[in-house]
Amino acid sequence: MNPTSPSFTIDCDTCVMQHTDACGDCVVSFICSREPGDAIxxxxxxxxxxxxxxxxxxxxxxxxxxRSGESGERHRHMS
Incomplete structure:
Protein backbone atom coordinates (compact mmCIF):
# COMPACT_ATOMS: atom_id res chain seq x y z
CA MET A 1 0.00 0.00 0.00
CA ASN A 2 1.26 3.47 -0.88
CA PRO A 3 1.15 5.57 2.34
CA THR A 4 0.58 8.80 0.36
CA SER A 5 -2.45 7.44 -1.50
CA PRO A 6 -5.94 7.70 0.07
CA SER A 7 -6.90 4.30 -1.36
CA PHE A 8 -5.41 1.02 -2.46
CA THR A 9 -6.38 -1.80 -4.77
CA ILE A 10 -6.90 -5.37 -3.63
CA ASP A 11 -6.01 -7.65 -6.52
CA CYS A 12 -5.96 -11.40 -5.95
CA ASP A 13 -3.41 -11.76 -8.76
CA THR A 14 -0.88 -9.73 -6.74
CA CYS A 15 -1.59 -11.41 -3.39
CA VAL A 16 1.12 -13.70 -2.02
CA MET A 17 -1.58 -15.82 -0.38
CA GLN A 18 -3.38 -16.61 -3.66
CA HIS A 19 -4.02 -20.35 -4.10
CA THR A 20 -3.14 -21.13 -0.46
CA ASP A 21 -5.41 -22.26 2.37
CA ALA A 22 -5.58 -18.63 3.53
CA CYS A 23 -7.05 -17.60 0.18
CA GLY A 24 -10.21 -19.62 0.84
CA ASP A 25 -10.71 -17.83 4.16
CA CYS A 26 -10.13 -14.33 2.77
CA VAL A 27 -13.00 -11.84 2.92
CA VAL A 28 -12.18 -10.67 -0.62
CA SER A 29 -12.43 -14.23 -1.97
CA PHE A 30 -15.66 -14.71 -0.01
CA ILE A 31 -17.30 -11.61 -1.41
CA CYS A 32 -16.02 -11.96 -4.97
CA SER A 33 -16.82 -15.65 -5.32
CA ARG A 34 -20.48 -15.46 -4.34
CA GLU A 35 -23.21 -15.76 -6.92
CA PRO A 36 -25.01 -12.57 -8.01
CA GLY A 37 -28.06 -12.08 -5.82
CA ASP A 38 -26.62 -14.02 -2.87
CA ALA A 39 -26.75 -12.11 0.38
CA ILE A 40 -23.71 -11.69 2.59
CA ARG A 67 -36.00 -1.33 1.13
CA SER A 68 -39.19 -0.09 2.74
CA GLY A 69 -41.79 -2.81 3.21
CA GLU A 70 -39.23 -5.62 3.51
CA SER A 71 -38.54 -7.29 6.80
CA GLY A 72 -36.10 -9.79 8.21
CA GLU A 73 -38.97 -12.24 8.54
CA ARG A 74 -39.50 -12.20 4.77
CA HIS A 75 -35.78 -12.76 4.17
CA ARG A 76 -35.66 -15.72 6.56
CA HIS A 77 -38.41 -17.47 4.64
CA MET A 78 -36.67 -16.87 1.32
CA SER A 79 -33.41 -18.56 2.30
Missing amino acids: VVDLNEYRALEMLAESGLVPELRHRE
Missing part, protein backbone atom coordinates in the same frame (compact mmCIF):
# COMPACT_ATOMS: atom_id res chain seq x y z
CA VAL A 41 -24.72 -12.63 6.12
CA VAL A 42 -22.80 -11.35 9.13
CA ASP A 43 -23.58 -12.28 12.70
CA LEU A 44 -24.09 -9.75 15.50
CA ASN A 45 -20.46 -9.88 16.67
CA GLU A 46 -19.19 -9.35 13.12
CA TYR A 47 -21.61 -6.44 12.71
CA ARG A 48 -20.40 -4.86 15.94
CA ALA A 49 -16.78 -5.25 14.81
CA LEU A 50 -17.60 -3.58 11.48
CA GLU A 51 -19.34 -0.75 13.34
CA MET A 52 -16.30 -0.22 15.59
CA LEU A 53 -13.97 -0.19 12.58
CA ALA A 54 -16.25 2.32 10.82
CA GLU A 55 -16.50 4.55 13.90
CA SER A 56 -12.69 4.55 14.07
CA GLY A 57 -12.48 5.56 10.42
CA LEU A 58 -10.72 2.35 9.39
CA VAL A 59 -13.47 1.21 7.01
CA PRO A 60 -16.46 2.99 5.44
CA GLU A 61 -19.77 2.69 7.26
CA LEU A 62 -22.19 0.03 6.09
CA ARG A 63 -24.15 1.54 3.23
CA HIS A 64 -26.79 -1.16 2.94
CA ARG A 65 -30.27 0.03 3.73
CA GLU A 66 -33.30 -2.27 3.63
Whole structure:
Protein backbone atom coordinates (compact mmCIF):
# COMPACT_ATOMS: atom_id res chain seq x y z
CA MET A 1 0.00 0.00 0.00
CA ASN A 2 1.26 3.47 -0.88
CA PRO A 3 1.15 5.57 2.34
CA THR A 4 0.58 8.80 0.36
CA SER A 5 -2.45 7.44 -1.50
CA PRO A 6 -5.94 7.70 0.07
CA SER A 7 -6.90 4.30 -1.36
CA PHE A 8 -5.41 1.02 -2.46
CA THR A 9 -6.38 -1.80 -4.77
CA ILE A 10 -6.90 -5.37 -3.63
CA ASP A 11 -6.01 -7.65 -6.52
CA CYS A 12 -5.96 -11.40 -5.95
CA ASP A 13 -3.41 -11.76 -8.76
CA THR A 14 -0.88 -9.73 -6.74
CA CYS A 15 -1.59 -11.41 -3.39
CA VAL A 16 1.12 -13.70 -2.02
CA MET A 17 -1.58 -15.82 -0.38
CA GLN A 18 -3.38 -16.61 -3.66
CA HIS A 19 -4.02 -20.35 -4.10
CA THR A 20 -3.14 -21.13 -0.46
CA ASP A 21 -5.41 -22.26 2.37
CA ALA A 22 -5.58 -18.63 3.53
CA CYS A 23 -7.05 -17.60 0.18
CA GLY A 24 -10.21 -19.62 0.84
CA ASP A 25 -10.71 -17.83 4.16
CA CYS A 26 -10.13 -14.33 2.77
CA VAL A 27 -13.00 -11.84 2.92
CA VAL A 28 -12.18 -10.67 -0.62
CA SER A 29 -12.43 -14.23 -1.97
CA PHE A 30 -15.66 -14.71 -0.01
CA ILE A 31 -17.30 -11.61 -1.41
CA CYS A 32 -16.02 -11.96 -4.97
CA SER A 33 -16.82 -15.65 -5.32
CA ARG A 34 -20.48 -15.46 -4.34
CA GLU A 35 -23.21 -15.76 -6.92
CA PRO A 36 -25.01 -12.57 -8.01
CA GLY A 37 -28.06 -12.08 -5.82
CA ASP A 38 -26.62 -14.02 -2.87
CA ALA A 39 -26.75 -12.11 0.38
CA ILE A 40 -23.71 -11.69 2.59
CA VAL A 41 -24.72 -12.63 6.12
CA VAL A 42 -22.80 -11.35 9.13
CA ASP A 43 -23.58 -12.28 12.70
CA LEU A 44 -24.09 -9.75 15.50
CA ASN A 45 -20.46 -9.88 16.67
CA GLU A 46 -19.19 -9.35 13.12
CA TYR A 47 -21.61 -6.44 12.71
CA ARG A 48 -20.40 -4.86 15.94
CA ALA A 49 -16.78 -5.25 14.81
CA LEU A 50 -17.60 -3.58 11.48
CA GLU A 51 -19.34 -0.75 13.34
CA MET A 52 -16.30 -0.22 15.59
CA LEU A 53 -13.97 -0.19 12.58
CA ALA A 54 -16.25 2.32 10.82
CA GLU A 55 -16.50 4.55 13.90
CA SER A 56 -12.69 4.55 14.07
CA GLY A 57 -12.48 5.56 10.42
CA LEU A 58 -10.72 2.35 9.39
CA VAL A 59 -13.47 1.21 7.01
CA PRO A 60 -16.46 2.99 5.44
CA GLU A 61 -19.77 2.69 7.26
CA LEU A 62 -22.19 0.03 6.09
CA ARG A 63 -24.15 1.54 3.23
CA HIS A 64 -26.79 -1.16 2.94
CA ARG A 65 -30.27 0.03 3.73
CA GLU A 66 -33.30 -2.27 3.63
CA ARG A 67 -36.00 -1.33 1.13
CA SER A 68 -39.19 -0.09 2.74
CA GLY A 69 -41.79 -2.81 3.21
CA GLU A 70 -39.23 -5.62 3.51
CA SER A 71 -38.54 -7.29 6.80
CA GLY A 72 -36.10 -9.79 8.21
CA GLU A 73 -38.97 -12.24 8.54
CA ARG A 74 -39.50 -12.20 4.77
CA HIS A 75 -35.78 -12.76 4.17
CA ARG A 76 -35.66 -15.72 6.56
CA HIS A 77 -38.41 -17.47 4.64
CA MET A 78 -36.67 -16.87 1.32
CA SER A 79 -33.41 -18.56 2.30
